[in-house]
Amino acid sequence: MPKKKVTDTKIYVLDTNILLHEPLAFLSFKEHDVVVPMTVLEELDYIKDSKKDVARDARVSIRSMEDLLHNATPEQLVAGVSMAGRGSGVSAPSGTLSIFADHGLPIEQQVFTSNENDNRIINAALHLQGMKAPRQVVLVTKDINMRLKAKGAGLAHVEDYRTDQLVSDIKYLSKGYHVFPGNFWDKVKSVDSRSEGRDTIHTIDRKLLPEAYVNEFLIDESHSFAGLVESITEDSLEVLDLGYERMMGRSAWGISPKNIGQAMGMHALLDPHIDLVILTGPAGSGKTLLALAAALEMVVEKNMYDKIIVTRSTPEIAESIGFLPGTEEEKMAPWLAAITDSLEVLHKNDENVKGSMNYIMEKANIQFKSVNFMRGRSIQNAIVILDESQNLTASQLKTIITRCGEGTKLICSGNLAQIDSNYLSAVTSGLTYLVEKFKNFSGSATMNLDGVVRSRLAEFAETQL
DSSP: OOOOOEEEGEEEEEEEHHHHHHHHHHGGGGGGGEEEEEEHHHHHHHHHHHTTTTOOOOHHHHHHHHHHHHTTTTTHHOOOOEOOSSSTTTTOOOSEEEETTTTTTOGGGOOOSSOOOHHHHHHHHHHHHHSTTSOOEEEEEHHHHHHHHHHHHTOOOOOOTTTTTOSSSSSSSSOOOEEESSSSHHHSSOOOEEETTTTTEEEEGGGGTTTTTTTTTEEESOOOEEEEEEESSSSSEEEEEEEHHHHOOOOOBOOOOOHHHHHHHHHHHOOOOOEEEEEOOOSSSSSSHHHHHHHHHIISSSSSOSSSEEOOOOOOGGSSSGOSSSSSHHHGGGGHHHHHHHHHHHHTHHHHHHHHHHHHHHHHEEEEGGGGGGOOOBSSEEEEEEEEESSSHHHHHHHHHHTTTTOOOOEEEEEEOOOSSSSOOOTTTTHHHHHTTTTTTTTTTEEEEOOOOOOOHHHHHHHHH
């Protein structure tokens, strides 16, 4: 292949939050050059010794850059050290990595004169833009306000980090089901049906739904059919007939589905062959309640698992939960109130609600854990409920999923409209990444619960506010 001209390649200036979001992000820019300002190294140095969960990511990023640059002279660091050989495949980097000393810029070359870190990084990008013209200089940051400031200061190209973004808009995110208009059987031109025990499996033409994936639910508007894609070949789909009324008639721990979305979610939760269930949807759609009811059914009633581990990401202010009194479970209780609320709902008709809850928590061996302390564990034969997972990055979710050992089922739930993280949006959330990455995995199922069933007040607020 002909070698690209230098002016065809870009110069990417990275902000600190990019390297905290993905420590090896500097290797993701293919043939383009990457510049890390000195201010970014200072921020990483400060964060690596902090007690925040991102301290590990800062250390990984620093070690990776040091591994690449350790033999370079000061002159080579400024000019750029080749990243060739640091990866494989079409996305392997072939550009250079350099460190830019942004402290010594003459005052007349600084748009921002205040000594804030963001301002120094923008000043560095502006200086490179003038010095490296006509090459394109791009500032990459997840900080929306910094992107606005950089544009306002005259930087022509500012971007978010999109290497891990799999969908351009949240409306394209897989919902876990497909709705056929009218009657399903009116759309089917040819079908081959067979029985396997109690189950009926239909083999239909793949052209009916060319974008289908394994464990995708199929329903129709006339409520006459409900099925699940079991396997896919080049020209056919094998669909397990679930029966609309049968699905709506299922229950777990005394809870019955209020709509078809909940019914499909409950089917996935109770299926022992599905190791990962992802529940998305607005507040009040029943994600936590369904997950807990199914978990109790499988642990206490069916003895399929040994325990239930409930975890969630704690807000930034509480990443170190040590200031709260008591054991880890007691420290986590304020952040997992949604689980105890759901337990109360499940046992509200009992004579002694508090006694029932304590008995069930002991019987089902329910444990409250912080995501920050999940690293390094290996969880066997348990159900893990990961609540509020929309606030996690893809790398944080990977940390949790890789903890799950043999016989463990993971339930991830979250509302992409309630992201609290400063640097995540609905399209860059780890939950979105998880839905798309596991879409074609036969051991996972996704369900978007779109109906608010908490109350008419909650439903009105969700649609009108």
